[in-house]
Amino acid sequence: MASLVIAEHDGKVLKDSTNKTVTAAAQVSTPVHVLVAGSGADAVAEAASKLTGVEKVIYADDATYAKLVAEPVAKLILSLAGKYDAILAPATTNGKNYMPRVAAKLDVPQISEILKVDSPDTFERPIYAGNAIATVQAPAGKKVITVRTTAFKPAEAAGNATVEKIASAGDDGISKFMHEELSKSERPELTSAKIVISGGRGMQSGENFHMLDKIADKLHAAVGASRAAVDAGFVPNDYQVGQTGKVVAPELYIAVGISGAIQHLAGMKDSKVIAAINKDEEAPIFQVADFGLVADLFKAIPEMDEELTKLGY
Amino acid sequence: MKVIVPVKRVIDYNVKVRVKADQTGVDLANVKMSMNPFDEISVEEAIRLKEKGKATEVIAVSIGPQQASETIRTALAMGADRGILVKTDGEVEPLAVAKILKAICEAEKPELVITGKQAIDDDSNQTGQMLAALLGWPQATFAHKLEMGDGKADIEREIDGGLQTVEVKLPAVMTTDLRLNEPRYASLPNIMKAKKKPIDEKTPADYGVDVTPRLKTLKVTEPPKRQAGIKVKSVSELLAKLKEVGAI
Known part of the structure; x- marks a missing residue:
């Protein structure tokens, strides 16, 4: 049959997580269709139509979908579900919000955050915050899947799919979007940043995190923290990388003054390259770091800042 | 207003999990088990609603082995009023959990169900949303702040890149989600008191739910191990190495 990918977007821009989900979808069932639920999101539908491997874009343009509220989006997906044997969304806060609703109504299990498609019905997914990998086989019938997008390459933008407009599936009026506060930082989001620099208890204070901000600005990195730093009140909870915080897998993770507790490692050990700076050479973080520097961070970080400036960053 | 809080017994978050040599799962023998951390936050929020006079009764529900009654006791010691233990052997998937909770909701008629966003064992992040769908109720996932109104609630949610409020x-x-509150520790007198609070014991059959897993776990393996890398001597060497591998 076919697979349906639910596009992730902000009304203007198609997010890269969609491109990666298209790659996963093509391994599950082809052809691949992309659903864009949005309001005035023509540019998003247009961008989706360019993705290689996408045969058709289905575009539901209605004010109801402006903020991708779970209830109406799930309803829309369900209205289309009959034609597909697999429905996939990136495991973003949106995908995680509406996909289980879809699965429950279809009376099928959801397969969360797949890392790999072994065969069209067999998937690898992380459990215990990535400390174990489960290989699971889905039963016959429709598959509802969310995709850990850091595990898939993005589909290229060399396609030319048709865009079909469809009507709204309506809203039951049980929930409504009120307002949102998006962080105004110029920096990328922690979960989608290519580089993350995180501080731990060794930072000693919230003030000292500004040293990391400077490096982050130079490298276009996001700033994170260990649970110890959050618990000590240095930075807010949304900085937390770890099992009970955010799971990140950037191209480069720089751990500063972080000892490397299990709970932290669970949230960052899938990063492509890990660099660690810690004055304790026995710190467990060095067991996972590609490059370790045993040094006092209060000397090393200002020095790094200077060196980066010299290198033209 | 009744509030139902499902609580799951999981491996304590401080324990390093070990994959069994036969690849059938992770080793649960002689491992410290605790309440799922997100569920502790749920229990705390429900108790606060009761303390503010918004909730009249808090019911903790656990679906799991006999020992899950200890997890319910923890919730009772924190301040929940009574418990329901639905006894099962083996793994129960989120969809089956949602079906059991749906039946409990139909019997108990709560105004609010507060679940953790995910359990830290299977990391599914599905149960609350599935329950809402099966009941035809609205949902607010990843809650950061709850404001109860008249027949409605305003809930601030953690979303990628910020916060969103839905009604x-x-x-x-x-x-x-993590930032909703700091769960309390149960005091000794409350732990003693909790021993007298009632826990109803049920089975999935009482609710007409088949808990046979739908997904077949073929194997559970260790993730690829990271090799410890090299130590560098200076910041400039570190940056040179990072440039060399194309990381910066």
């Missing part, structure tokens, strides 16, 4: 009509399902 849901009651009854509703809310799933909790």
Whole structure:
């Protein structure tokens, strides 16, 4: 049959997580269709139509979908579900919000955050915050899947799919979007940043995190923290990388003054390259770091800042 | 207003999990088990609603082995009023959990169900949303702040890149995120008191739910191990190495 990918977007821009989900979808069932639920999101539908491997874009343009509220989006997906044997969304806060609703109504299990498609019905997914990998086989019938997008390459933008407009599936009026506060930082989001620099208890204070901000600005990195730093009140909870915080897998993770507790490692050990700076050479973080520097961070970080400036960053 | 809080017994978050040599799962023998951390946040939020006079009764529900009654006791010691233990052997998937909870909701008629956003064992992040869908209720996932209104609730949610507030009509399902609150520790007198609070014991059959897993776990393996890398001597060497591998 076919697979349906639910596009992730902000009304203007198609997010890269969609491109990666298209790659996963093509391994599950082809052809691949992309659903864009949005309001005035023509540019998003247009961008989706360019993705290689996408045969058709289905575009539901209605004010109801402006903020991708779970209830109406799930309803829309369900209205289309009959034609597909697999429905996939990136495991973003949106995908995680509406996909289980879809699965429950279809009376099928959801397969969360797949890392790999072994065969069209067999998937690898992380459990215990990535400390174990489960290989699971889905039963016959429709598959509802969310995709850990850091595990898939993005589909290229060399396609030319048709865009079909469809009507709204309506809203039951049980929930409504009120307002949102998006962080105004110029920096990328922690979960989608290519580089993350995180501080731990060794930072000693919230003030000292500004040293990391400077490096982050130079490298276009996001700033994170260990649970110890959050618990000590240095930075807010949304900085937390770890099992009970955010799971990140950037191209480069720089751990500063972080000892490397299990709970932290669970949230960052899938990063492509890990660099660690810690004055304790026995710190467990060095067991996972590609490059370790045993040094006092209060000397090393200002020095790094200077060196980066010299290198033209 | 009744509030139902499902609580799951999981491996304590401080324990390093070990994959069994036969690849059938992770080793649960002689491992410290605790309440799922997100569920503790749910229990705390429900108790606060009761303390503020918004909730009249808090019911902790656990679906799991006999020992899950200890997890319910923890919730009772924190301040929940009574418990329901639905006894099962083996793994129960989120969809089956949602079906059991749906039946409990139909019997108990709560105005709010507060679940953790995910359990730290299977990391599914599905149960609350599935329950809401099966009941035809609205949902507010990843809650950061809850404001109860008249027949509705305003819930601030953690979303990628910021915070979003939705208004849901009651009854509703809310799933909790880390920043919602700091769960309390149970005091000794409350732990003693909790021993006298009632726990009803049920089975999935009482609710007409088949808990046979739908997904077949073929194997559970260790993730690829990272090799410890090299130590560098200076910041400039570190940056040179990072440039060399194309990381910066």
